[in-house]
Amino acid sequence: MPKIAAEVDQSMDRRSILKSAAVAAGVGLVGVGRAHALAEGAKLAPVAAQVRARKSIETADGTRLFHRDWGDGKPILFAAPWGLNTDWWEYQVTAFAGHNLRCVGYDRRGHGRSDESKDGYDFNTLADDMAAVIDQLELRQVMLVGQSLGCGEVVRYLTRHGNSRIDRVVLVSTITPFIMKTSDNPDGVDEATLEKTPAALCMDRAHVIAEAAPAFFGEPANTVSPEMAGWWTRMMVDGCSLKVMIDLQRMFTRTDFRPELRAMTLPTLLIHGDHDASTPIELTGRKSVQLIPRCQLKVYENAAHGLTITHKDRLSADLLAFVEG
Numbered sequence: 001m002p003k004i005a006a007e008v009d010q011s012m013d014r015r016s017i018l019k020s021a022a023v024a025a026g027v028g029l030v031g032v033g034r035a036h037a038l039a040e041g042a043k044l045a046p047v048a049a050q051v052r053a054r055k056s057i058e059t060a061d062g063t064r065l066f067h068r069d070w071g072d073g074k075p076i077l078f079a080a081p082w083g084l085n086t087d088w089w090e091y092q093v094t095a096f097a098g099h100n101l102r103c104v105g106y107d108r109r110g111h112g113r114s115d116e117s118k119d120g121y122d123f124n125t126l127a128d129d130m131a132a133v134i135d136q137l138e139l140r141q142v143m144l145v146g147q148s149l150g151c152g153e154v155v156r157y158l159t160r161h162g163n164s165r166i167d168r169v170v171l172v173s174t175i176t177p178f179i180m181k182t183s184d185n186p187d188g189v190d191e192a193t194l195e196k197t198p199a200a201l202c203m204d205r206a207h208v209i210a211e212a213a214p215a216f217f218g219e220p221a222n223t224v225s226p227e228m229a230g231w232w233t234r235m236m237v238d239g240c241s242l243k244v245m246i247d248l249q250r251m252f253t254r255t256d257f258r259p260e261l262r263a264m265t266l267p268t269l270l271i272h273g274d275h276d277a278s279t280p281i282e283l284t285g286r287k288s289v290q291l292i293p294r295c296q297l298k299v300y301e302n303a304a305h306g307l308t309i310t311h312k313d314r315l316s317a318d319l320l321a322f323v324e325g
Helices: 014-022 046-054 086-095 123-136 149-161 196-217 226-239 242-252 258-262 285-291 312-323
Strands: 056-058 064-070 074-079 101-106 142-147 166-172 268-273 295-300
Touching: 056 123, 064 086, 064 123, 074 086, 074 123, 074 149, 074 312, 086 101, 086 312, 123 149, 142 149, 142 312, 149 166, 149 242, 149 258, 166 312, 196 226, 196 242, 258 285, 268 285, 268 312, 285 295
Parallel strands: 074 101, 074 142, 142 166, 166 268, 268 295
Antiparallel strands: 056 064, 064 101
16 A cells, blocks of 8 residues: 555654555455366357456356456456556556457456455455356466455465466565564554544545555656556546455455465566555565465666656566466
8 A cells, every 4th residue: 555645644754644545455155057177279168268258257246247358268357456447457467468368357356347346355255256257258378466455366266266277376566474573573664653644534535545556656766747646546536436445455464474475386487666655665575485386576766666667667577487487
């Protein structure tokens, strides 16, 4: 979650607000039809082809998820950060055109063009939603790419659904392994500080998010246009309700992924910026790489949480090399 620069209360320390925002990241079944396996370049099964054309996937509880499905070949499934939707990945998806890759992205429940369900804003449900996308599109040999909250969804998917359909994993600007301070996680952020994020959002959400853009993209080391910062702000404000944002923030900052990371067996690439105020690398990326077997960490110098935009060419090249490796 982005840095919160607005003054919520005269007594609220701005550095404390930043730390609470910093950990909020990015500011997280049933198969329809079973056709033959989808390998690189294989034809789509009829049922999967119908779902692909429909643009909507229905989850176990009836929530409809908007998805995009571009290209053919080895599939890559993208999971967006907190508050953002699949539009966030448009530069990567465009860069992969012509590389014999199938790029699939979806708006998680309560985000973008997907339904806003009354509940389900927990990692088990979000992971089951990801499974619905994978199953109904008959995806196999998938490279999962998550950013921020999306990393938690990727990890929980592997925990709940296994890796039979998955080939490799990329975690970008991850929220793992554990944000909140506890007796066995003394470097985390205390709960009182974490609670300042919902308080700030409840005061003036649009202003708080807009004011956070410079830290999110890592200015002044990185420069984005006012239009780009505005696009990011509007995607969050218009595409994700206050309630959903708060429900998810309280959920993912309290989730301990340490046991799940140790159980991962697939080749995994971690990508993290060394100037990430949203998920500081010492709290997240460097700790995660110590827990995940078969894991490589790539550190982007001067990159912040919005490296998908500010370092888009390097990110696209690294993803392409990994998926083809």
